[in-house]
Amino acid sequence: MRLLVTGGAGFIGSNFVRYILRTRPGYSILNLDKLTYAGNLENLSDVESNPHYRFHRGDICDVEAVEALLHEPVDGVVHFAAESHVDRSIADARDFIRTNIQGTHTLLDAARRARVPRFVHVSTDEVYGSLPSGKAAHEEWPLQPNSPYAASKAASDLLVRSFYQTYRFPAIIARASNNYGPRQFPEKLIPLMISNALEGRKLPVYGDGLNERDWVFVEDHCRAIDQVLHSGRPGEIYNIGFGRPVTNLEVVRSVLRILGKPEDMIEFVADRPGHDRRYALDTGKIERELGWRPEVDLEAGLVETVEWYCAHAEWIRKAKSGDYRAYYEKFYLNRSASLAQI
Ligand code: NAD
Ligand code: DAU
Numbered sequence: 001m002r003l004l005v006t007g008g009a010g011f012i013g014s015n016f017v018r019y020i021l022r023t024r025p026g027y028s029i030l031n032l033d034k035l036t037y038a039g040n041l042e043n044l045s046d047v048e049s050n051p052h053y054r055f056h057r058g059d060i061c062d063v064e065a066v067e068a069l070l071h072e073p074v075d076g077v078v079h080f081a082a083e084s085h086v087d088r089s090i091a092d093a094r095d096f097i098r099t100n101i102q103g104t105h106t107l108l109d110a111a112r113r114a115r116v117p118r119f120v121h122v123s124t125d126e127v128y129g130s131l132p133s134g135k136a137a138h139e140e141w142p143l144q145p146n147s148p149y150a151a152s153k154a155a156s157d158l159l160v161r162s163f164y165q166t167y168r169f170p171a172i173i174a175r176a177s178n179n180y181g182p183r184q185f186p187e188k189l190i191p192l193m194i195s196n197a198l199e200g201r202k203l204p205v206y207g208d209g210l211n212e213r214d215w216v217f218v219e220d221h222c223r224a225i226d227q228v229l230h231s232g233r234p235g236e237i238y239n240i241g242f243g244r245p246v247t248n249l250e251v252v253r254s255v256l257r258i259l260g261k262p263e264d265m266i267e268f269v270a271d272r273p274g275h276d277r278r279y280a281l282d283t284g285k286i287e288r289e290l291g292w293r294p295e296v297d298l299e300a301g302l303v304e305t306v307e308w309y310c311a312h313a314e315w316i317r318k319a320k321s322g323d324y325r326a327y328y329e330k331f332y333l334n335r336s337a338s339l340a341q342i
Pocket of ligand 1: 006007008009011012013032033034035036037038040058059060061079080081083084085099103122123124125143146153175176178179180183222264
């Protein structure tokens, strides 16, 4: 199979590229990524000499570039590229509207014209909005996004749906809960808390810290996407989550305990505007239809994650300072790639 993966230099995308190259011999991947602040090619330094992998810097909103890439035959598109951080969308949603909505449309349109036989759109549980206590969103739950980020993802989901309904374009939507694991940019809760704790800085917890998220280990998510890609039904939606929402405070306390740091490093700060209180997913459909189940429980996943960050202090330093950009300039500047090369 030849896959076009968008956003493969980001957190989940880079874990997915590595997962496929490791578990699916003979598969080839072209990684299309714009390299925004969230794209870090060092995330893939261990696979860059793999003959089945190529990187192409490009923007999913660029119609000509996307159409040119899809001119070569491809067996599937896995679409991760997005602006992904809720706080940034609250500060300014412009890039979110552009990449998440226009970019998804550009990709869908080019893939439809190129008759791409499978398209997985990576979406999020945030499209369902905040869930009442005791409830878990199934795939037909109403869309009630509350942040500009979530609204842009919900809009992209509706475009994907419309391409299936209108053109029978074989797209599938995967909606995952909060991911965590190695190589997550240290603006998101878990890597921010780990890196602050390692640097002896305060750990900023929004509001009362009792907002709940359902943390799924990134490799479990990648395995689910792989199964959706191969066995998911076109036009369907699949929720992906661990199934046990926990409060932010519990997560932050666990991080501190694993690191052997005191709880008084926690500092309660002003709440996020429109902060969703609780996310919870019903994952029965993917379990029944595709046999997927999460394998990594939160405690074990947090230990592995904390250990990874402790062993990669230089990765954190570069991510926080912006020095990771030098990697692209040193090894990739003015290089391009196409599906024909993989
Ligand atoms: P990320 O921010 O770490 O990475 C996003 C990647 O997309 C980066 O490499 C960036 O350079 C690239 N990108 C951004 N705009 C682009 C554009 N216009 N053209 C090409 N590339 C572009 O994101 P992530 O956390 O890895 O999330 C990946 C996907 O999964 C997103 O669609 C996100 O909505 C979804 N998701 C994330 C989570 C999570 O907890 N992180 C959970 C559920 C779903
Ligand atoms: O649910 C899936 C979503 O998870 C993805 O779609 C998003 O791309 C991803 O960023 C993530 O969104 P969240 O807003 O849930 O993740 P974040 O790590 O930003 O925050 C997790 C929780 O922790 C949330 O309740 C806000 C809180 N928080 C976050 C930060 C950065 C804090 O209390 N302090 C912080 O400094």
